[in-house]
Amino acid sequence: MNEIFDLLFKKVNEKVSLSEAEQEICKSFFIYKKIRKRQYLLQESEVCKYTAFVVKGSLRLYTVNEKGAEHVLQFALEGWIIADLYSFITGEPSSYNIDALEDTEVLLLSKSAQEEMVQLVPAIQQYYYLLMQNAYVALQRRMTIAISQTADEKYNNLLATYPEIIQRVPQHMIASYLGFKPETLSRIRRKNL
Amino acid sequence: MNEIFDLLFKKVNEKVSLSEAEQEICKSFFIYKKIRKRQYLLQESEVCKYTAFVVKGSLRLYTVNEKGAEHVLQFALEGWIIADLYSFITGEPSSYNIDALEDTEVLLLSKSAQEEMVQLVPAIQQYYYLLMQNAYVALQRRMTIAISQTADEKYNNLLATYPEIIQRVPQHMIASYLGFKPETLSRIRRKNL
DNA sequence: GCGTTTTCTTGACAAATGTCAATGCTTTTT
DNA sequence: AAAAAGCATTGACATTTGTCAAGAAAACGC
Numbered sequence: 235m236n237e238i239f240d241l242l243f244k245k246v247n248e249k250v251s252l253s254e255a256e257q258e259i260c261k262s263f264f265i266y267k268k269i270r271k272r273q274y275l276l277q278e279s280e281v282c283k284y285t286a287f288v289v290k291g292s293l294r295l296y297t298v299n300e301k302g303a304e305h306v307l308q309f310a311l312e313g314w315i316i317a318d319l320y321s322f323i324t325g326e327p328s329s330y331n332i333d334a335l336e337d338t339e340v341l342l343l344s345k346s347a348q349e350e351m352v353q354l355v356p357a358i359q360q361y362y363y364l365l366m367q368n369a370y371v372a373l374q375r376r377m378t379i380a381i382s383q384t385a386d387e388k389y390n391n392l393l394a395t396y397p398e399i400i401q402r403v404p405q406h407m408i409a410s411y412l413g414f415k416p417e418t419l420s421r422i423r424r425k426n427l
Numbered sequence: 428m429n430e431i432f433d434l435l436f437k438k439v440n441e442k443v444s445l446s447e448a449e450q451e452i453c454k455s456f457f458i459y460k461k462i463r464k465r466q467y468l469l470q471e472s473e474v475c476k477y478t479a480f481v482v483k484g485s486l487r488l489y490t491v492n493e494k495g496a497e498h499v500l501q502f503a504l505e506g507w508i509i510a511d512l513y514s515f516i517t518g519e520p521s522s523y524n525i526d527a528l529e530d531t532e533v534l535l536l537s538k539s540a541q542e543e544m545v546q547l548v549p550a551i552q553q554y555y556y557l558l559m560q561n562a563y564v565a566l567q568r569r570m571t572i573a574i575s576q577t578a579d580e581k582y583n584n585l586l587a588t589y590p591e592i593i594q595r596v597p598q599h600m601i602a603s604y605l606g607f608k609p610e611t612l613s614r615i616r617r618k619n620l
Numbered sequence: 621g622c623g624t625t626t627t628c629t630t631g632a633c634a635a636a637t638g639t640c641a642a643t644g645c646t647t648t649t650t
Numbered sequence: 651a652a653a654a655a656g657c658a659t660t661g662a663c664a665t666t667t668g669t670c671a672a673g674a675a676a677a678c679g680c
Contacts (some may be wrong), residue, residue, distance in 0.1 A: 297571060305575040307567065320564045327678055359556075366559045371513045373566050374500065378490060381574045381606035382498040385637070405658065413574035418637055578667070597627065611667060613629055 238266055242287055242341060245313055249364045250357045259354050263347040269293075270335045275316075276332040282321035284342035288314050291338025292402055295330050296410070306411040308336075309399055315365070335403060380413060386422050388412045429460055435480055435534060438506055442557045443550045452547050456540040461505075462486075462527045469525040473513035477535035481507050484531025485595055488523050488604070499604040502528075502592055508558070528596060573606060578614050581605045 242264075243257055245327055254394075257298060265284070269275060275293060276282050286293070288310050293307040295316055307330065310316035321328035322345060352359045381395070391398050400408065405423075406416040435457075436450055445453070460478070462468060466485060469475050479486070482505050488501040488509055503509035514521035515538060536544075542572065545552045572584055582605060586593050593601065598616075599609040 296573065299575065303575075305571065307571055307574070319560065319567070323564070359552075363552075363556050363559065366556065366563060367512065367516060370559060370563045370566065371516070373563065373570060374512070377566060377570060377573065378498065378500055380570065381500070381604070382490065382492065382496075388597060402657090406656095411574070415638060416658075417639085417660085421637090424659080599627070606666060607630075610630085610669085614667090617629080 236290060238339070238341070239264075241289055241313055246358070246361050248337040248365075250361045252328075252355065252357060256355045256357065257344045257409070259272050260351055260358065263343060263351045267340050267342055267385050269340065271334055271337050274331060275317060275340070276328055276330065278329055278331050279327045281325055282318040282328045282332075282342050285315050285317040285319075285322060285348075286310070286340040286342055287334070288312050288316065289339040289341060291340075292335040292409060293340075294335060294403075295332050298329055304407075304410055309403060309407075309411065311398060311402070335407075340362055342415070346386045360373060385412065385414045385418050388414075389419065431482060431532070431534070432448060432457075434482055435508055439551070439554050445548065445550060446513055449548045449550065453551065454545055456544045458535040458537075460533050462531045462533065464527055464530050467524060467546055468533070469511060469523065469556055471524050472520045473523055475511040475523075475525075476522045477532055477537050478508050478510040478512075478515060478541075479503075479525070479533040481505050482511065482532040482534060483515045484527040484533075486525055486531060486533075487596075487600060488525050490523055497603055499600050502596060502600075502604065504591060504595070528600075538574075571582075571611060578605065578607045578611050579619070582612060582615050583619070597616045 235305045239257075239261055240300065243252065246252060264287075266289075269291075275286055278298065290312060292312075293310045293316050294306050295310075295318065296304050296306040298304050306314060316332060318328040318332070320326070321330075348362070352362075379388055389408075392408070392412065404409075405419055409416045409419040412419070431579060432450075432454055436445065457480075459482075462564060464486075471491065483505060485505075486509050487499050487592075488502045488503075488511065489497050491497050501509060508515040509525060511521040511523045511525070513519070541555070545555075572581055576584065582601075584599070585605065596604075599613055602609045602612040605612070
């Protein structure tokens with residue numbers, strides 16, 4: 235079962251070059267885990283101890299407010315990484331939840347494991363820096379859309395940028411991710427036929 | 428005029444430790460620049476060649492859409508860094524503008540200068556990584572607010588988190604930053620007296 | 621200081637989005 | 651296969667936010 239790491243190193247090698255030996259070292263730091271649909275990877279008030287690289291399946295990061303309303307902050311499909319970075323960095327309890335939208339397989343990496351790995355394989359530090367940069371740029375783009383576009387435009391933008399999310403994620407979660415209500419999304423879809 | 432670098436190294440030393448010698452090396456890579464109020468640091472369709480550390484004054488990063496409407500994506504006060512990171516990284520023309528809200532002083536750092544500096548002073552790499560992480564976490568928090576709160580809540584949140592922005596930035600820019608119209612902000616302020 | 625420009629406020633009205641409730645359709649569970 | 655739970659759609663109506671236009675206040679430039 236070594237193809238578990240195939241996608242991970244494919245992604246890593248798009249940004250930096252790792253030798254076979256280095257790859258073997260890295261492998262030892264990850265924890266492979268299967269999660270069933272609807273199962274939590276992180277629950278509010280827990281500390282986020284791991285970042286999760288998605289090997290197969292999909293997950294969401296979301297908050298639940300006082301009134302019980304959920305707000306999806308991020309989705310993660312195959313090849314993406316998901317975590318509450320704030321809690322992961324600071325060690326403080328998370329105010330987010332992460333759960334699986336389908337049966338899912340992830341590679342977990344703790345903070346200490348990442349630090350050791352970076353010591354042994356310095357090139358991987360660069361990978362994480364670039365990853366962080368990309369994540370920031372992508373989030374900045376999403377923020378631009380959030381403050382400047384209508385519900386209709388936001389949806390069509392997502393459709394154009396990440397069609398796979400639209401296909402695989404329930405509509406009420408997509409509405410939540412975009413910042414409006416499921417009924418609004420339903421009406422947008424009807425209008426755009 | 429060496430106090431130009433005081434704030435920069437104060438910020439850096441909050442995260443990593445640099446010797447006097449290392450600090451001297453770093454200084455040589457920055458370009459000190461004064462900008463008058465309303466002057467551009469970056470204009471749409473130019474490549475963003477520098478990140479700018481704000482020594483004094485304030486700036487904004489914003490887009491202008493087809494209809495001429497401005498949308499402010501970021502403010503930067505003293506001690507903050509501002510740039511269109513996407514253009515900076517990729518070398519592609521920017522779709523953003525940066526201009527000064529007051530007479531402002533900045534320390535510019537080009538991509539190549541940053542790369543050389545990191546070679547000579549490796550600790551600074553760690554600083555930039557942590558900076559990136561913090562920026563991401565802050566933006567994620569802002570995104571959560573953007574998708575889950577009303578105009579009123581967004582404003583009060585900003586007021587609680589960054590009161591200095593509210594004090595120093597014109598209201599119509601704050602409204603733009605929060606994703607609604609100046610008239611709406613005006614009404615929120617009246618109601619909350 | 622004085623005129624000019626920019627910014628802020630207000631009101632009346634329009635448009636977008638939210639709320640609530642009912643219904644039918646899927647998917648999951650047993 | 652039946653029952654239950656979750657999800658999407660729709661309509662009527664409420665609320666929030668945007669638009670436009672006018673005037674007042676503040677900041678700026680000379």
